Amino acid sequence: MPKKSLYEYAHLIVSAIRVLEHRLSAPPEIGDVAGLLGVSVEETNRLCRKFKDFEVLDMLDKAGTVRLFVKDHRKIEEIPDQPEESRLEAELKKFKQARQSRGIDLDSVRAEQTEKKKKLREELEQKLKDNLKK
Numbered sequence: 001m002p003k004k005s006l007y008e009y010a011h012l013i014v015s016a017i018r019v020l021e022h023r024l025s026a027p028p029e030i031g032d033v034a035g036l037l038g039v040s041v042e043e044t045n046r047l048c049r050k051f052k053d054f055e056v057l058d059m060l061d062k063a064g065t066v067r068l069f070v071k072d073h074r075k076i077e078e079i080p081d082q083p084e085e086s087r088l089e090a091e092l093k094k095f096k097q098a099r100q101s102r103g104i105d106l107d108s109v110r111a112e113q114t115e116k117k118k119k120l121r122e123e124l125e126q127k128l129k130d131n132l133k134k
Contacts, residue, residue, distance in 0.1 A: 007081040009047050010056055012037055014076065017068050027060070027067040054079055
């Protein structure tokens, strides 16, 4: 199953909130939304907090439960429609790029060393030739 983008999750969560508001005649809890969507409560909470930052949702934390409200569904259109990259994937990509650049650095150092060796050999050969001529 392909990974959904934040944009797609925003639409799903807003729709779930509306359906549950209709069914329950009250603002739903995060657990209700998670159950309807088949996503873990932790993941739903993480996504809802992101959507709160985008001002799509509002979250009311009262008496140990978090209730969800749709604040402005039009703000969903400002959310990028591309798969969200996890921090682990981002760090892994950064690490691989650093390793590649390090490999390039090593190659350039090796090339410099072989060039230096060539010059030293040529100088030694020249000195030996000069000493033999004397």
